[in-house]
Each structure stands twice: as structure tokens, then as C-alpha cells.
Amino acid sequence: MAVGEAFLSAFLQVLFDRLASRDFIDLLRYRKFDDLLEKLKITLLTVTALLNDAEEKQFHSPAVEKWLHMAKDALYDAEDILDELATETLRCKLEADSKAGPNQVWNWNLISTPCNTPSSRGIESKLKKVIDKLELIVNYKDVLGLKDNIGGCSSGLKQRLPTTSLVDETCVYGRGHDKDLIIEMLLRDAPSNKIGVVPIVGMAGIGKTTLAQIVYNDDRVKNHFHLIIWVCVSDQFDVVEVTKTILRSITLKDTDLNDLILLQVCLKENLVGKRFLLVLDDVWNKRNNDCDLLWSPLKTGAKGSKILVTTRNRDVASSMGTVPAHHLRCLSFEDCWLLFKSQAFENRNIDVYPNLEAIGSKVVEKCEGLPLAAKRLGILLRSRQEEDEWKDILNRKIWDLPDDESDVLQSLRLSYHHLPAHLKQCFAYCSIFPMDYEFDKETLVLLWMAEGFVQQPKGKKRLEEVGGEYFLELVSRSFFQESINYRSRYVMHGLIRDLSHFVSGEFCFRLGDKLKDGNQNRIFEKARHSSLL
Missing domain, CATH: 1.10.10.10 (Winged helix-like DNA-binding domain superfamily/Winged helix DNA-binding domain)
Known part of the structure; x- marks a missing residue:
């Protein structure tokens, strides 16, 4: 299935499979619902085309969220009606079976026509009602700015800025042990000439990129490797763009080359005999042909060259790593509080705000050790000095925060989107x-x-x-x-x-x-x- 397919896509596929199944078609043979069922199928296809866009836009548009709930409700109603229709038809079939003798060939004509029974007339009415409801829902697409989107790529996701290697280490807490473990793996002598790949894996917002940044900027790492390179891969792995980024990092010059062969030759010339560290941050795809193409020129580096990969996906880590992945855990409450306090009370004496400190402690508990949440909520509260304002943020759900102030939600949404x-x-x-x-x-x-x-x-x-x-x-x-x-x-x-x-x-x-x-x-x-x- 395509990345970003809507929650209801699997549910709709079940409905389509039901409408197309041989058993269902046989049960409804000689029934008078053909036109209605065909109209339902067409309406369902129309709704399907809008779902991907709606699912992403619901996070920052209450109107779209309401539309999506209405669509879900109507689709569930459609499923109920199909169940009811199949049950009614099966009941008629069983009645016909009982009327036919044991030695008689079963005859469809023995089944009473559904339109002649009260239950069948009720089903027909319900079917018309749910089709009308779905058509009304579809008609709101232009008002809400929803786009037909069958391919699975939505305009509702905000474009993310690429990460960089720069980091303010005064705002990093509780990662000293993790940092030392990663550096130890990077500096360890390789048993062969094969490039060592060290994966860091963990949930959205847990600090994988931050850990990679503090490792990248450590003097032990800088002194050990001849070259250190940072590439933000993100959710679309483009081997040409990644290769160009590596070249720019080494030469500090832009390149007009777009031919992968020429790019690889140039990269190979710049890496020969040099021990390098390459950080591939935010990798979403398992090792595939594109990764292998990238690996080819990297093999010319000196023995001891390493690649550090950060990813949310354990399967990605397993497919790329040459050593077991380092699983990053949530921060302790104490470290999470220090991070929150450094942001929320920046340039302020915390002792002057005892009530805010108590509320802030509850905010940190709500973060459950997730550094990104602690940092962003701290920044959000930095400009707020009233107790009621802090309580308001404490009592809000993460998706109720202003969209431009919550990259926590953006990060979590991306995991869900995929x-x-x-x-x-x-x-x-x-x-x-x-x-x-x-x-x-x-x-x-x-x-x-x-x-x-x-x-x-x-x-x-x-x-x-x-x-x-x-x-x-x-x-x-x-x-x-x-x-x-x-x-x-x-x-x-x-x-x-x-x-x-x-x-x-x-x-x-x-x-x-x-x-x-x-x-x-x-x-x-x-x-x-x-x-x-």
C-alpha cells in the first residue's frame, strides 16, 4: 500500500471486496438492488479519492476533522447495510431451501423478491439514504479545499526543514552515556575493510538527531576521522541528491552534475584513502538498490570508515546496521525537568515563580521523558508568566496547541502518515x-x-x-x-x-x-x- 494511505482505505477495500465477491454476487442474483449498489460503489470511489488529503488536513482544520468523522460514520452505515442485505438474502435462500424437497433441485425463483417484503423495502430505503449522505459529504470538498488524491501523497503535511550538524550542547541533558557508547562503537577498529554501520533507533521526538549531533561534534570523533559528513535523508531517499550533498560537504562547493555515474566517480576520487564518518539522519527506507548504489563509492574510503544512521524503524536499522542498533530510551524525569526548565525559565529566576514551577513539573510528567515535547512546551511557556496560561497548556492535548508552535505533533503525525x-x-x-x-x-x-x-x-x-x-x-x-x-x-x-x-x-x-x-x-x-x- 502507498505511503500515507488514509485510515479508511483498508476499511473501504473490505467494502469493495464485499461488493465484488462471488458469494455476495450470487446471493444477490435476481435482486433489484443492482443500480443502487453500483451507485454506492461509484460514490465510495469518489470519497476514497479525498481521504488522503482530508486525513492530513484534519490535524490543523476542525472543519476537515468534522468532515472526516461524517465520512467515517456514513461508511460504517454502508457496511451495516451491506451486512443487513446479505443476511436478508441468505434468509430468503434458506427459506427457499426449506420449501424445496430433499430430492428437488434448488430454484432461485422460490425466493421471495426482496422488494415484496417489509425488511427488503427498509434496506432499499437505508441504501438510498446512505448514498445521499455520502454524496452530500463529497459536495463539501470544494468548500474545505480537499483535493482528489489517489496516489497517497498529501498536501496536508508541512514541508520539514532538513536537520544540520549544529547543536547547542548546553540544552542537551541525560545523553552522556548514550554518547559515549556510540563514540566507542565508531572508534572501534573494524575487523575487516567493510564499512561499519551503527544505527540509532527510537520513536519520534526522542532525540536521535540530537544524539547524532553531539557525537558528530565531539573532539574524539573529529580527531579520529579525516572527513565527517552530515546528510539529512528524510522520507524520500534520492541517491543522486544524497551523493551531491556528500560531495558538497567534502568540497564545500556546489556541483552542476546530475549524472549519477559522474557523481559517483567524483565522490570516489574524494574519498580514496580517507577514513570518514558519514551521518545519515532520519532514514525511512530499508536498504535497497538505491542504498547499494550509494555504498559503492563509499567502499573506497580507508579502513575504519563508519556510517551513523538514525531511524524510527527497527527494520530499517536491522537492514542497514553491521552492529546491533542502539535503542534510545526516554529521559528520566530529572533530565526532562532540566531540559524543560532551561527553556521555560530562560533568563528568569525560577525561585520567583514557585506556582509556575509546580505546574511546570506536571507538564514535564505529561511529556513522559520525550525530549522534543519537553523542549517545545518549555519554549511555548517561556513568554507566558500568568499561572492560568500555564494551566491552560497543561490541560491541553498535544493537537490542541497552535500548529505553528507544535513540531511535536508534526513529528508524531509523520510517523502516523507513513x-x-x-x-x-x-x-x-x-x-x-x-x-x-x-x-x-x-x-x-x-x-x-x-x-x-x-x-x-x-x-x-x-x-x-x-x-x-x-x-x-x-x-x-x-x-x-x-x-x-x-x-x-x-x-x-x-x-x-x-x-x-x-x-x-x-x-x-x-x-x-x-x-x-x-x-x-x-x-x-x-x-x-x-x-x-
């Missing part, structure tokens, strides 16, 4: 579990299977195995982390859980949360998944 559609719905479903819930892989997979989230496997693979692969993929992409209490259990970071709440909207809820919030009288008409844990 999930395939079938994993998006599995992730959103996890919002029904309470904070700090410890997930059991087998139990969660069975729940996904029961909800119909796990696609039918090809070949001899069991459905449970496919669901297990889904779970491990979410672990690999840092949506789940191993529990420190039970090695066989997994937890979800609080901000990742908040993200799951946002993308699931009003279709998933946990009754305990609603009761705690004082909303016990609210009717959850649109809820499709719930829990009481």
Missing part, C-alpha cells in the same frame, strides 16, 4: 485501552481479528500469523515499546496514545475515561469500538 492503511486502523483501535495499559501481543491480535482488521492471508499462512506481523510492524515503527515490568508485554507512550485518540475520534471510546471526565450522560451514537477496563 503507516500503511491496515496498520492505521489497528493503531486507532488501541485508543480504547487505558493509560499505561500493558498489551499482550496474542490477545490484541485476536481482538483485531474479531474486528475484521486482519487481511485474509495468501497461501498457507494463518490469520494469527498475519496479525502477529501487524503487531511487530507497529513495534518496529516505535508505536509500541517493550514493558520494563514484563518482557513479554508492550506499552504505548502517552503522546502516541493521545495520537491514537485523535485519529480514532468519536468512533472509539473507553467508558472509564468518559466517566472520569464527567460525561457519563453523553450518548455515543457513533461509537463502533469501546472498552471498560
Whole structure:
């Protein structure tokens, strides 16, 4: 599936598969719903084309978020009607079977025409109603500025600036041990002439780039390598652009070359006999042909040359690394507080604001050791001196912060954006579990299977195995982390859980949360998944 496919794409695929399945078509043979079902199919295709754009724009547009919830509600209604239609037709078939004798050939004409039964007339009315609702939803696309987008690439994601090697180390806390471990691996003698690749892996905002920056700028590293090079790869690995960036870093000159062969020859000439460190920051793609093309000229470097890779994905780290990946953990509360304090109370005496210090401590707890969150919230509160303003930020969800002030949300959104559609719905479903819930892989997979989230496997693979692969993929992409209490259990970071709440909207809820919030009288008409844990 394409990168950035909408949450509902997998759900829609199930509807399309249902409409096209031989069993469904056979059941509806001689029925009078053909025109309506064809109209439903066309309307669903129209909605599908808008979903990718809407899913990204919902994060900064309440109107688009509302539109997306309306679309989800209508699509769930369509699924219910198809279920009802199949059930009614199957009931008629069974009635015909009972009327036919044991020695008679089954006859479709024995089935009563659905339009002659009250239940069938009700289904026809519901089908027309849901089609009208979907068409009305589609008509709002121009008002909301939604674009047809089948390819999976959305305009809703803000263009990110590339990272650089520069870092203010006075604002880095709690990474001394990690830094020493990485440097030790980089300076270690290689057992062969093969280039050593050291991966750093961790969830969005945990400080992978910052760790790479402080390693890059360490004197031990500068003295050991003849060349040190920084490249921000990001989510689109372009071997030509990466090669050009490496050349610019070495020669400090721009190049007009665009031919990969000439670029590689030039790079090879500049690397021969030199021990280099190449940092590839923010890598999203597993090692592939493009990576191998890049590797070719790099092999001419001197023995002991190293590549440092940062990535959110364990599978990427495994495919590229020549040593086990360094898994970056969240900061301790103490280090997270120091980072937050350095930003929020910059040029201010913290002792003068005892009330703000107490609120700030709760803000840091909310960050759960994520450095990016602590830093950005600290910067956000730096210009605010009133206690009510700090309480307001404390009580807000991460997506309720001003869009231009929250690159935490932008970073988390990017991880979600890169999930395939079938994993998006599995992730959103996890919002029904309470904070700090410890997930059991087998139990969660069975729940996904029961909800119909796990696609039918090809070949001899069991459905449970496919669901297990889904779970491990979410672990690999840092949506789940191993529990420190039970090695066989997994937890979800609080901000990742908040993200799951946002993308699931009003279709998933946990009754305990609603009761705690004082909303016990609210009717959850649109809820499709719930829990009481």
C-alpha cells in the first residue's frame, strides 16, 4: 500500500471486496438492488479519492476533522447495510431451501423478491439514504479545499526543514552515556575493510538527531576521522541528491552534475584513502538498490570508515546496521525537568515563580521523558508568566496547541502518515485501552481479528500469523515499546496514545475515561469500538 494511505482505505477495500465477491454476487442474483449498489460503489470511489488529503488536513482544520468523522460514520452505515442485505438474502435462500424437497433441485425463483417484503423495502430505503449522505459529504470538498488524491501523497503535511550538524550542547541533558557508547562503537577498529554501520533507533521526538549531533561534534570523533559528513535523508531517499550533498560537504562547493555515474566517480576520487564518518539522519527506507548504489563509492574510503544512521524503524536499522542498533530510551524525569526548565525559565529566576514551577513539573510528567515535547512546551511557556496560561497548556492535548508552535505533533503525525492503511486502523483501535495499559501481543491480535482488521492471508499462512506481523510492524515503527515490568508485554507512550485518540475520534471510546471526565450522560451514537477496563 502507498505511503500515507488514509485510515479508511483498508476499511473501504473490505467494502469493495464485499461488493465484488462471488458469494455476495450470487446471493444477490435476481435482486433489484443492482443500480443502487453500483451507485454506492461509484460514490465510495469518489470519497476514497479525498481521504488522503482530508486525513492530513484534519490535524490543523476542525472543519476537515468534522468532515472526516461524517465520512467515517456514513461508511460504517454502508457496511451495516451491506451486512443487513446479505443476511436478508441468505434468509430468503434458506427459506427457499426449506420449501424445496430433499430430492428437488434448488430454484432461485422460490425466493421471495426482496422488494415484496417489509425488511427488503427498509434496506432499499437505508441504501438510498446512505448514498445521499455520502454524496452530500463529497459536495463539501470544494468548500474545505480537499483535493482528489489517489496516489497517497498529501498536501496536508508541512514541508520539514532538513536537520544540520549544529547543536547547542548546553540544552542537551541525560545523553552522556548514550554518547559515549556510540563514540566507542565508531572508534572501534573494524575487523575487516567493510564499512561499519551503527544505527540509532527510537520513536519520534526522542532525540536521535540530537544524539547524532553531539557525537558528530565531539573532539574524539573529529580527531579520529579525516572527513565527517552530515546528510539529512528524510522520507524520500534520492541517491543522486544524497551523493551531491556528500560531495558538497567534502568540497564545500556546489556541483552542476546530475549524472549519477559522474557523481559517483567524483565522490570516489574524494574519498580514496580517507577514513570518514558519514551521518545519515532520519532514514525511512530499508536498504535497497538505491542504498547499494550509494555504498559503492563509499567502499573506497580507508579502513575504519563508519556510517551513523538514525531511524524510527527497527527494520530499517536491522537492514542497514553491521552492529546491533542502539535503542534510545526516554529521559528520566530529572533530565526532562532540566531540559524543560532551561527553556521555560530562560533568563528568569525560577525561585520567583514557585506556582509556575509546580505546574511546570506536571507538564514535564505529561511529556513522559520525550525530549522534543519537553523542549517545545518549555519554549511555548517561556513568554507566558500568568499561572492560568500555564494551566491552560497543561490541560491541553498535544493537537490542541497552535500548529505553528507544535513540531511535536508534526513529528508524531509523520510517523502516523507513513503507516500503511491496515496498520492505521489497528493503531486507532488501541485508543480504547487505558493509560499505561500493558498489551499482550496474542490477545490484541485476536481482538483485531474479531474486528475484521486482519487481511485474509495468501497461501498457507494463518490469520494469527498475519496479525502477529501487524503487531511487530507497529513495534518496529516505535508505536509500541517493550514493558520494563514484563518482557513479554508492550506499552504505548502517552503522546502516541493521545495520537491514537485523535485519529480514532468519536468512533472509539473507553467508558472509564468518559466517566472520569464527567460525561457519563453523553450518548455515543457513533461509537463502533469501546472498552471498560
